[in-house]
Amino acid sequence: MSSDEPSLTMLLVSFGLLIVASAYFSSSETGMMSLNRYRLKHLARNAHAGASRASKLLETPDKLIGVILIGNNFVNFLAASIATTIAIQIFGEPSPLITAVVLTLVVLIFAEVTPKTIAALYPEKIAYPSSLILILLLKILYPVVWVVNVVSNALVRVLGFNSESDDSHQQLSAEELRTVVYESGERLPRPRQGMLLNILDLEHVTVNDILVPRNEILGIDIEDDIDEILSLIGSSQHTRMPVYKKEIDNLIGILHLRSVGKLIRLETVNKAAILRETIEPYYIPESTPLHIQLSKFQRKKLRMAIVVDEYGAIKGLVTLEDILEEIVGEFTTDLADSSKDFHAQQDGSFLIDGSTSVRDINRVLSWDLDASGAKTLNGLLTEILQSIPDSSVGIRLEGYFAEIVQVQDNVIRTVKMWRADSDEPQAHED
Known part of the structure; x- marks a missing residue:
């Protein structure tokens, strides 16, 4: 080895620093793209410095991805060159196969999988500090990023896609918002979660x-x-x-x-x-x-x-x-009205007023009766029977049993109901 050639120690240190730089770019990309856009906007509106920087970068995702990939590819190619030099110093020859295998494993483990996994799990901890360096790099490398984006956007249009940023996919539909509320879990108290879902149901x-x-x-x-x-x-x-x-x-x-x-x-x-x-x-x-x-x-x-x-x-x-x-939910001032429609029995069944709405039954008892047709329990049962029944008639609904207890003035007044999977003896069907 000539005196002009770098020492093996210097090469290994340089290679290690380049792998760290590659890990930075990989984790930055995953972290930035994994940020919750709605939380990001909330933090940015509240003057969170890191969120404000990240939000600004994400306004032009083509430039953000451009600067990350330029930096990542540059350090990876440089790391490959140094790895080849290290192989020559160790083995006395290039050894391309060994170099390729070792370099692939090192880059894959230390510069790709591990940093990206961490960034996916903790995007804010990675993206917000990274945004400071990315903004600086974007200013320095802007001419290169601009050229790369012009060429890539032209290619995107040739392939029939729109190169302009489209935020419509970030707008939640009512059903998507419902899913967000459902998945809020322990972060949102159950009463508030229920109210939000009820609002979406209106x-x-x-x-x-x-x-x-x-x-x-x-x-x-x-x-x-x-x-x-x-x-x-x-x-x-x-x-x-x-x-x-x-x-x-x-x-x-x-x-x-x-x-x-x-x-x-x-x-x-x-x-x-x-x-x-x-x-x-x-x-x-x-x-x-x-x-x-x-x-x-x-x-x-x-x-x-x-x-x-x-x-x-x-x-x-x-x-x-x-x-x-x-x-x-219910906030009636009449304490009697709050429970007059439902009377729990010792055998697990319920005596329910026939005028009770099907929606109220489902809400109070957490049942799933069909509320798309008749609005009251009386209407639901007479619709199924297609006649005014006598008392003691048993009906099997989908997943539930109903036994008519009282009929008065051509209206079902009282019904005994229970789930089909309970221990209540099965009522006869009519």
Whole structure:
């Protein structure tokens, strides 16, 4: 070995430094591309220096990848040259096969797999510090990066692809956002997770799914005696009630019960005064999605709407509270109402009111009854039977058993239900 040739120690140190540099470029690429874009934007908006640098680099991914690959290929080629020189000094000849095998293993293990694995597991710890060096390298190597990008972008267009950056793939659809919420796991408290999922469900649910059916509407018949009206108002748990004449189809308007309290204090309460305090009813179609109706309630500053079908007939009513309960769950002020529809039995079954909505059953009991057709349990069972059943009729639904306990006035009043996989004796089918 001549005095002009570098020593073996110097070559090995140089080779090691080049492998470290190659590992840096490999980990930087994986780390930058593995960053959570939404967390990155959040941190950048909160003046996180590393996130701001990384976000700026990712605005032009072609330039980012260009500078990383230029640097990585340069150090890898230089490392290959030094490895050849090391082989000559050790073996006295080039030994290309041994050099290629050893170099491949070293680069693969120490400059590719290991650093990329670490970067994939901890992208922020790698990407944010790396961004400082990458920005500096991009400024230094910009002319080279520009030439490489011009040629590569031209080739991309020749192959029929768009070379411009497209951010549309980063925009989450509702279903993708649902998946994100599901996978939030322990990072998001379960009640908040449930509320977020319920909000996403609003666009798939209409007022027809949650309305109070017309036969259950508690209202004021203005034809009743004034004492009966005041007694009804006094015992009501609601803040607003519809006012009608003889039947709900002859709807007059909506009465805020607080107005009646004012009349009582002034000792001027009578039917005429009640009618003066009644406001014009707000009608909505049954097909209105909940998220749209929620916005309308907010815009119009209203809390109750009368739901009509396609023929204009009154089908029921819906309140702002009903929609909010779809998001946050039950918060009724009537403690009796919170449990009157469900009665757990010792054998594991439930006695359920026939007027209970299928959606409420699914939500409260974590069941999966079909809610796409009939809205109430009574409607679901009569739809399956296609007739008004007698009591003690057993029905097998998909995954559930239902035994009709009480039928009154052509309506199923009470049903005993349990899961098909429980220990309850199987009911007979009809």
